[in-house]
Amino acid sequence: MxxxxxxxxxxxxxxxxxxxxxxxxxxxxxxxxxxxxxxxxxxxxxxxxxxxxxxxxxxxxxxxxxxxxxxxxxxxxxxxxxxxxxxxxxxxxxxxxxxxxxxxxxxxxxxxxxxxxxxxxxxxxxxxxxxxxxxxxxxxxxxxxxxxxxxxxxxxxxxxxxxxxxxxxxxxxxxxxxxxxxxxxxxxxxxxxxxxxxxxxxxxxxxxxxxxxxxxxxxxxxxxxxxxxxxxxxxxxxxxxxxxxxxxxxxxxxxxxxxxxxxxxxxxxxxxxxxxxxxxxxxxDGEGATKLMSIQVSGAVSNDSAHKVAMAIGNSPLVKTAIAGEDANWGRVVMAVGKCGEPADRDTLSVSIGGVCIARNGTVVTGYDETPVVAHMKGQDIDIAVDLGLGSGTAQIWSCDLTHGYIDINGSYRS
Amino acid sequence: MxxxxxxxxxxxxxxxxxxxxxxxxxxxxxxxxxxxxxxxxxxxxxxxxxxxxxxxxxxxxxxxxxxxxxxxxxxxxxxxxxxxxxxxxxxxxxxxxxxxxxxxxxxxxxxxxxxxxxxxxxxxxxxxxxxxxxxxxxxxxxxxxxxxxxxxxxxxxxxxxxxxxxxxxxxxxxxxxxxxxxxxxxxxxxxxxxxxxxxxxxxxxxxxxxxxxxxxxxxxxxxxxxxxxxxxxxxxxxxxxxxxxxxxxxxxxxxxxxxxxxxxxxxxxxxxxxxxxxxxxxxxDGEGATKLMSIQVSGAVSNDSAHKVAMAIGNSPLVKTAIAGEDANWGRVVMAVGKCGEPADRDTLSVSIGGVCIARNGTVVTGYDETPVVAHMKGQDIDIAVDLGLGSGTAQIWSCDLTHGYIDINGSYRS
Missing domain, CATH: 3.60.70.12 (L-amino peptidase D-ALA esterase/amidase)
Known part of the structure; x- marks a missing residue:
């Protein structure tokens, strides 16, 4: 309890x-x-x-x-x-x-x-x-x-x-x-x-x-x-x-x-x-949270669309567990953008974590060095930024990671 | 791995x-x-x-x-x-x-x-x-x-x-x-x-x-x-x-x-x-799964609407962790129905688990005995049925529970 x-x-x-x-x-x-x-x-x-x-x-x-x-x-x-x-x-x-x-x-x-x-x-x-x-x-x-x-x-x-x-x-x-x-x-x-x-x-x-x-x-x-x-x-x-x-x-x-x-x-x-x-x-105070995720989406066709994309990232169990594991698994961010049904184009999409642009124009940035991103992932505040490259819609949302604590709390809430 | x-x-x-x-x-x-x-x-x-x-x-x-x-x-x-x-x-x-x-x-x-x-x-x-x-x-x-x-x-x-x-x-x-x-x-x-x-x-x-x-x-x-x-x-x-x-x-x-x-x-x-x-x-073989959930929705305004309601239940982390905890927390099923944006009416909704009708017409069934439902929750196959009481749309979907195993697997997939 x-x-x-x-x-x-x-x-x-x-x-x-x-x-x-x-x-x-x-x-x-x-x-x-x-x-x-x-x-x-x-x-x-x-x-x-x-x-x-x-x-x-x-x-x-x-x-x-x-x-x-x-x-x-x-x-x-x-x-x-x-x-x-x-x-x-x-x-x-x-x-x-x-x-x-x-x-x-x-x-x-x-x-x-x-x-x-x-x-x-x-x-x-x-x-x-x-x-x-x-x-x-x-x-x-x-x-x-x-x-x-x-x-x-x-x-x-x-x-x-x-x-x-x-x-x-x-x-x-x-x-x-x-x-x-x-x-x-x-x-x-x-x-x-x-x-x-x-x-x-x-x-x-x-x-x-x-x-x-x-x-x-x-x-x-x-x-x-x-x-x-x-x-x-x-x-x-x-x-x-x-x-x-x-x-x-x-x-x-x-x-x-x-x-x-x-x-x-x-x-x-x-x-x-x-x-x-x-x-x-x-x-x-999200149940089981150990990391605060700030997710910024820009370049969407509208602010509403940007919000939906940001929420898809913030709600993805795979993104949230990767953050919990301090894994800069940006491919899961791409997955979340792709699944959410909002206008997006793989080949104009870019993804940054901790201010480091990792992927751009449909592939990983040439010579991408994961070192600073790995360091960022060890912190409590995780910044994810996605630019869809389609328009001027923007949004910012906040989420947290998904950990064993969430399972502990919610597998026995009533008992 | x-x-x-x-x-x-x-x-x-x-x-x-x-x-x-x-x-x-x-x-x-x-x-x-x-x-x-x-x-x-x-x-x-x-x-x-x-x-x-x-x-x-x-x-x-x-x-x-x-x-x-x-x-x-x-x-x-x-x-x-x-x-x-x-x-x-x-x-x-x-x-x-x-x-x-x-x-x-x-x-x-x-x-x-x-x-x-x-x-x-x-x-x-x-x-x-x-x-x-x-x-x-x-x-x-x-x-x-x-x-x-x-x-x-x-x-x-x-x-x-x-x-x-x-x-x-x-x-x-x-x-x-x-x-x-x-x-x-x-x-x-x-x-x-x-x-x-x-x-x-x-x-x-x-x-x-x-x-x-x-x-x-x-x-x-x-x-x-x-x-x-x-x-x-x-x-x-x-x-x-x-x-x-x-x-x-x-x-x-x-x-x-x-x-x-x-x-x-x-x-x-x-x-x-x-x-x-x-x-x-x-x-x-869902990551970390220990229970197979079968979710049936009836009484929706259309089959498509029934499918969306069923998916909202099957994707709800709170429903999935309750199932993992063998907790017949039917209130979370109500929550998932309520949140998904499809036509629903609290006061015509009924929820059954393991074939036992638990809630009907906006409240718990009089004299509800949790015993058979608790027994059902201990099994591997969990049946959830929701009737929206609005129309003739139906759907059936399958999901699994959300456990520590999922966090283990996905917090370290790449490492």
Whole structure:
């Protein structure tokens, strides 16, 4: 189980966390599945907090995903309840009832409307989540909430994660300094198709929900949607962004063009940095990972095509095992490009590893010296670059290697 | 390397092999990469032998694939040369030159036109294949050819394979008994998108090339294109079918409808059985495999959609590691259905393992008793059935589990 796993060699220490005025949070032991660790997180938001969210595109989403999707159009958030150990997925009517009971308990404690409560669950699929465990633990947890509960929350949402994950940035918005801080979990079943397993970001900026949503949807494409551990998209992926408004920056119009408005420039950059940090931390805790792969594709017929090629490389078991074995087996990169169905031409393709161009124009570079590439492969950060030589489409994605650790973790996850 | 691997627990002994009149074959040690084992196979076909072939859909195909594609429209086969240890892929002009020199040597020995020589290579990608090794070994190999060389050929084309693979059937064709016999190799980089790594089938039936091609293309869809070891489609996939005509059955018209003509009924069935046998033998030698998964999908909106759903299950690392761990983790099957992008509805979905219906209508079956499923998971043959409840589309595919053995083999393939 999660607590028995050694910490990922790619782990990063938590950054120095701040507070987000308007957010109080904490964690408790609800005994859902794990023993001797926290598994329930509650956050309470100041009145007027706006919210944006992106969710898994799975056709079999969890009950909490359904719940949050229904709440999101209201645009306001009063509370967030997250549990680890049981994903409340494929649990039918019982799953919805658990959501309803949990949200009612949280709304009562936080004094907020039911449709401003957000719910997330992560863990085993297909087992009924007994809401009594959650609702029994919530009152004492509510009494303990504080603005400094971020680390406790980051730890309370872990499953097979081996280290807690958080990121923080500040930005100037309309002349006011605002902070953006977030936490994430995710280690396996990571190939987000809207957001990763679970990630929660808050800011004290005052921003209308449509602006938040526009920024979050756009930036997810180049952060969480560009990571993969095992190509298996979760039923529970959820990324929520809360804005409390406590920084009291001058009003930003709800109908501004969030993606281009210069007022939002610094905020956009800071938010993107937080999302990218969190996404990379998830990869750094990929189940069994020992290497972080950064894959850049250029020369594709479109950015979308480049993304698909990059994902084919990042998801290839043969590429991932070669990286694990520190083997600069670039032929497997060629294989992955060739198989993925996107426009590619063997004779205009080039492949570089660690900045060294290995193959070009359909064959190995004359006099290719593997020495620097072998040295690069022994490091933790592996850079693979592919140019398709067809157009101007580019993409960057991140993945990790495939090791015995992944087999160990996933051959016995439920037992 | 290949010869050091323990034999797959799913291995099957070779069937009692026959001869195909009009085919003489054998194997030799050319020292291409392996030591102390055969790695070069030559087959010679009687004049008038017709041929059909299907090839990888990879955008980065090997030079031998290019060669065979160019030869195929002529419809006749005089010789086949196969080597193991080097795939002659992404080798540019040198790769084509190796093909040309090898084919010229084989054509001279067999006394056949150059465009009736077929070539196949399997092994490492991106290294120049020195044709001198092949052409030096061919004359003595040619002297040794015999009608009983099938087992030697099955062994000579192995790479990470742990056992040789062959299949045989007989059928009555226009009142004449004909035999179909074939060999295959493939263990990793197996997710055929037209044919698997390498498979060669011969029959003494007299059949025009267009009839052969029609049968082969159609039957590949339900045999080799329905297996996956690791979702990584090879650059070298090739399945060739040769018909020597030595059985002297009454003529079959080249323009008959090969897929429905009743004359061909028994031959179609026998050919399909040979192709299915060979495809399943490849899965039984999947790198590191300890379990054979059979995945049936029904109730899809189309057969094509059912196939994609089945492949998503069969390729999911989380499903495959659960099977390896003998864990009836049906939630991961739900995840794989949900992620694959095909029409699916959580609330009409049902999942069965080992014939036991576990989940239905969006939740676990009331009173689900895991005992028989746990017993089924301990066996070697794992049956997973999914009904989407949407339409009448069906598909069946085969996969294998993902174990430490796969990591061992692929973290050090080149070293």
């Amino acid at each position: 999660a607590h028995a796993l050694p910490v990922s060699p790619l782990a990063r220490p938590l950054p120095e966390l701040g507070v987000i005025r308007g957010v109080r949070l904490g964690a408790a032991e609800a005994g859902i599945r794990y023993k001797g660790r926290t598994d329930l997180v509650l956050a309470e938001f100041a009145p007027g907090t706006t919210v944006a969210g992106v969710f898994t595109q799975s056709k079999c989403p969890g009950a909490p995903v359904d719940w949050c999707r229904a709440a999101l159009p209201h645009g306001l958030a009063g509370a967030l309840v997250v549990n680890a150990g049981n994903a409340n997925v494929f649990t039918g009517r019982a799953g919805h009832q658990t959501c309803q009971a949990t949200a009612e308990a949280a709304a009562k404690l936080a004094g907020c409307p039911l449709n401003t409560v957000y719910l997330a669950s992560t863990g085993v699929i297909g087992e009924i989540l007994p809401h009594e465990r959650l609702t029994a633990a919530l009152p004492a947890l509510h009494d303990s909430l504080s603005e400094t509960g971020w680390e406790a929350a980051a730890r309370g949402i872990m499953t097979t994660d081996t280290f807690p994950k958080a990121a923080i940035r500040t930005a100037t918005l309309n002349g006011t300094t605002v902070t953006i801080q977030g936490i994430a979990k995710g280690s396996g079943m990571v190939a987000p198709d809207m957001a990763t397993m679970l990630a929660f970001v808050a800011t004290d900026a005052a921003l209308p929900a449509p602006v938040l949503q526009s920024l979050l949807s756009e930036q997810t494409k180049t952060t969480f949607n560009c990571i993969t551990v095992d190509s298996d998209t979760s039923t529970s992926d959820m990324l929520l962004l809360f804005a409390t408004g406590a920084a009291q920056n001058p009003t930003v119009a709800a109908d501004c063009d969030a993606l281009t408005d210069p007022t939002l420039g610094a905020f956009r950059a800071a938010l993107h940095a937080v999302l990218r940090d969190l996404a990379l931390l998830v990869i750094r | 290949a010869h050091a691997l323990p034999v797959s627990p799913l291995a099957r002994p070779l069937p009692e092999l026959g001869v195909i009149r009009g085919v003489r074959l054998g194997a030799a040690e050319a020292g291409i990469r392996y030591k102390g084992r055969t790695d070069l196979v030559l087959a010679e076909f009687a004049p008038g032998t017709t041929v059909a072939g299907v090839f990888t859909q990879s955008k980065c195909p090997g030079a031998p694939v290019d060669w065979c594609r160019a030869a195929l429209p002529h419809g006749l086969a005089g010789a086949l040369v196969v080597n193991a240890g080097n795939a002659n892929v992404f080798t540019g002009r040198a790769g084509h030159q190796t093909c040309q020199a090898t084919a010229e040597a084989a054509a001279k020995l067999a006394g056949c036109p150059l465009n009736t020589v077929y070539l196949a290579s399997t092994g490492v990608i991106g290294e120049i294949l020195p044709h001198e090794r092949l052409t030096a070994a061919l004359p003595a190999l040619h002297d040794s050819l015999s009608e009983t060389g099938w087992e030697a050929a099955a062994r000579g084309i192995m790479t990470t394979d742990t056992f040789p693979k062959a299949a045989i059937r007989t059928a009555t064709l226009n009142g004449t008994t004909v035999t179909i016999q074939g060999i295959a190799k493939g263990s990793g980089m197996v997710a055929p998108d037209m044919a698997t790594m390498l498979a060669f089938v011969a029959t003494d039936a007299a059949l025009p090339a267009p009839v052969l091609q029609s049968l082969l293309s159609e039957q590949t869809k339900t045999t080799f294109n329905c297996i996956t070891v690791d979702s990584d489609t090879s650059t070298s996939d090739m399945l060739l079918l040769f018909a020597t005509g030595a059985a002297q059955n009454p003529t079959v018209a080249a323009d008959c409808d090969a897929l429905t003509d009743p004359t061909l009924g028994a031959f179609r069935a026998a050919l399909h059985a040979v192709l299915r046998d060979l495809a399943l033998l490849v899965i039984r």
